[in-house]
Amino acid sequence: MNERQFGARLTSDGTSFRLWAPAARRVDLLLDQPHPLRRGEDGWFSTDIPGVKAGARYKFRIDDDIDVPDPASAFQPDDVAGASEVIDHASYPWRATDWRGRPWQEAAVIETHVGSFTRQGTYRAMIGKLDHLVETGITALELMPLADFAGARNWGYDGVLWYAPDSAYGRPDDLKALIDEAHQRGLMVFLDVVYNHFGPEGNYLGRYAPSFFTEAQTPWGSAIDYRVREVRAFAIENALYWLDEYRFDGLRLDAVHAIPEQGEISMLHDLSVAVGKLAAETGRLIHLVLENDDNAASALDAGQDPPQGKYRAQWNDDYHHAWHVLLTGESHGYYRDYQRSPLADIARALASGFVYQGEASAHRKGQLRGEPSGKLAPTAFINFLQNHDQIGNRALGDRLESLADTKAVEAALAITLLAPMIPMLFMAEEWGSRTPFPFFCDFHGDLADAVRNGRHKEFAGAYAKYGDEVPDPLDPATLRSTILDWPSRNEPAGQKRLALVRQLLAVRRRKIVPRLAGAAFGDAHAADNGLLTAGWRMGDGATLRLSANLSASEIAHKSGETAGTPIWGGTPDETIPAWSVFWRLDTR
Template identity: 75%
Template sequence: MNEPRFGPRLTAHGASFRLWAPSAKRIDLLLEQPHPLRRGEDGWFSAEIADVKPGALYKFRIDGEIDVPDPASAFQPDDVFGPSEIIDHATYRWRAAGWRGRPWHEAAILEAHVGTFTPEGTYHAMIGRLDHLAATGVTALELMPLADFAGAHNWGYDGVLWFAPDSAYGRPDDLKTLIDEAHLRGLMVFLDVVYNHFGPEGNYLGRYAPAFFTDAQTPWGSAIDYRVREVRDFAIENAVYWLRDYRFDGLRLDAVHAITEPGEVSILHSLSQAVGELATETGRHIHLVLENDDNTAHLLDAVEDPPRGKYRAQWNDDYHHAWHVLLSGETQGYYRDYRRSPLQDIARALGSGFVYQSETSEHRGGRKRGEPSGQLSPNAFINFLQNHDQIGNRPLGDRLESLADARAIEAALTITLLAPMIPMLFMGEEWGSTAPFPFFCDFQGELADAVRNGRGEEFAAAYAKHGDEIPDPLSPSTVRSAVLDWPSLDKEPGRRRLMLVRGLLSIRRNKIVPRLAGAAFGEAHAADNGLLTADWRMGDGATLRLTANLSNRANSHRPSETSGDVIWGDETRGPMPAWSVVWHLEAP
């Protein structure tokens, strides 16, 4: 792999500093005293400074006018406006030194926000809950974005310093300790990264490197121009950095459909290739995952190992949306695309991946969406009933537990956790937590007012319904409300739900996962009476079969007529009870 171009480098006698600032005339490095940087080719400024050690704090002064942190800063002890700190990643001593990861088909993911996962909101506090995840049957912990954001709390999607894990959660070695401890327990750790925009506060790139951006706009700010070599290198180096220096096992790339200038060779392809080189060099399992509203099936290949331009899997929003409509009855916003027959849509997702595979989307103004996906491995889809977006983008940040009957939710979980697709839970979902997860941030001044007002306009109809209940995204009380309610784990109904999820993930681990490599889609059908059936050919030639009654009334179907051994559920010979699920496995 090529030598990284961004960020400081420790040398035998000090450190070398580099900054790409093509629009600047003069750059001074601010340590204990200013040091002028030499301008080189293509807008790079650099200097070798003696006697600089790890822990040194520095900034760059642009044209004598403004002091800025390093855009590739490894740590910001005083938030995004303070100085950058030099970190020596080589000094951390990994305990799980022999960890090489786990194959993708073994993934059972739990998504979490570090700041609200525990009352302390730190990496260290999170370690105390890893045993719970392992005992539940989770095999991968996915962290919402950590790139340094302005303020004390944020979802993470407003990061402006991509290489610096936010100081609100601890120091870099604290994050490494969390990952190390997870690996010692057999848990993979994934990181959510955002390469479609920079956050709105604390980003100075436009002042000295405007070539980072195009005139196009994303829903969250100026689009990034990946046609520029330095910009491509910045993102690719960042991806490799998290995987190499922190030993994350994979990355989930946020909203790649919002990358408007991907370059002649797509940045997604180049990034995947670079990560594949790292995986080959280290002998590790490394997994790349997409969020992509375009349902672009040709970007996915669950079995390409190491990555060579493709991505293991995609978050399957279609699967979530269809279930949400079925369980809650809500049809506003993007849910309108699933209101005709959510049960048929669930069947299609189970039978071939996406629901929208080039069909017309009403929510998107009649535009066709998606590509055929049935030829892909079921492992190319990450299925979920809740995630940070689908909870937090609601007016109150309320979870599915407040919207649907517990029997219906448990039926949905029984299908989601045993189907051959990769399952994902949102933190606390394993015990049916009712703690909300509303949107929150910590901006100041006009930006704070704009966020607050924008949130109010977005949910104007909800204000009329809920009045003053709508959480203020800038209020500390909103963040506190999102902290997981761990005590409810040991009470009913939390205890019962957790036993269900543990039982399902145990069946998955013992019966499903050993057969998942090489699995393929089969047939899936839904009937007007709520009957859902589906089957898949497993990698060892076995057939996995699902029979479910997803309605409030019993139906006449008899699962006992299905061939194979029952691995979950009651093989009733009479009417199939409401919201009941039976899984059969037929040997080859």
């Protein structure tokens, strides 16, 4: 990607440095000594320095006033305020040279946090767990954001240097080794990226490029102005950078509903087109996924390959919320929108994607939410029972396993992992781990106090109820509490759950995945007694049928009500036991 505008670039005899600083009068490059940069058109400063090789560290001095890292730094060995390091991306000896990715319908995703996944909390340490993922039936490893953040502990959504994988987890070549090893095992690797805001500490762009931002505010800071050409290019080049230099197989774009007005043609459209060109040029299968609270069905097209402005799929929060209410009875916050009839909402999500397809949301004070989604492919939706948000944004960071009946959770898994939507697990969910995942970060001073006070305000009731049991997000022990309990995988309960998940994903791989291309939504019905039935027309003409008792009581059943060959759960008797699930394929 030698055509990149941003960041240091190695040349035949040295390194080329560029910085977009439209509000700066003067910029100096700090190496062994200051080097003045030439000011060009549209606020660009640049210089070529012979003899500067990979490993060199540098900063930019703005107007003899402040020294800043490169906003497109490839690596920050000493955190966000330290010097940037020149990286030679071409020097990594890739081994999986024939890897071109996997079709989207084969995706079975697991979301992970590098710092919590292993005791060491590094890219290299994750490699030792890849075989477990493959044996489980996972086909896609998703990493929470890696963009360099302030401090040593963070979920990743406070990144300020988008091009630099955080040094807390290792060096760039360590990340490449993880991806390379995953590819050799047939695993896709996705990266979560944040283009709706910059983190609250270590972002200096406002000093020398204030046009990066608008006056609008997101829940996490100033909104980014993608109407500005250079700002749009910064995000799009970043997406291409991760996909090209690190060979990620796809990106999940965080909370795109928080990106304000982007111009006549949105940045999201242009990003998809640019990624599509990369996929076409390289012959790779690259997948783009959204998180979008607006439920904008018009942004999705699972079959557009390569991308040409649309996105492969969206995290389906509606599906999660309905299940959470059904399994736990909770109705606070956004769960209030699903408390009237969570089973009916699950049925709607199974039948046509979103629950909210233009209806008024009580949680949003009557605002209409969503667009009709039933004409999309089922694979345009990523369904899950847990993710980092839905666990970590709880006061205690407690998992579903600690809140709901085991049989009920297993029934929910049997539906989620075999339905024709793309399934996603949160790390260690495959063995029913109860390891919490509370929010954590590593800020200091006033910012740390603001975060701590904000949590107290948000979870005032929980603090009153649980007191000191509520984790302090600034305490290093909070991160340590999230590190996965791998030994529990071998305990009886862990072995039982892991066997179930492996069996379900094996059935999915054999019976569902080969029929997903061309599959379409069908219908689903929820009865007052807890009986859920659904059907989908698969790509080969077969009909996939679901019958489930999602209640704590058995239900009478008439023999012969369901046609097709059983693929999970066997054949119901005259009564369907509580929390039982039956899948059949009708190939007539």
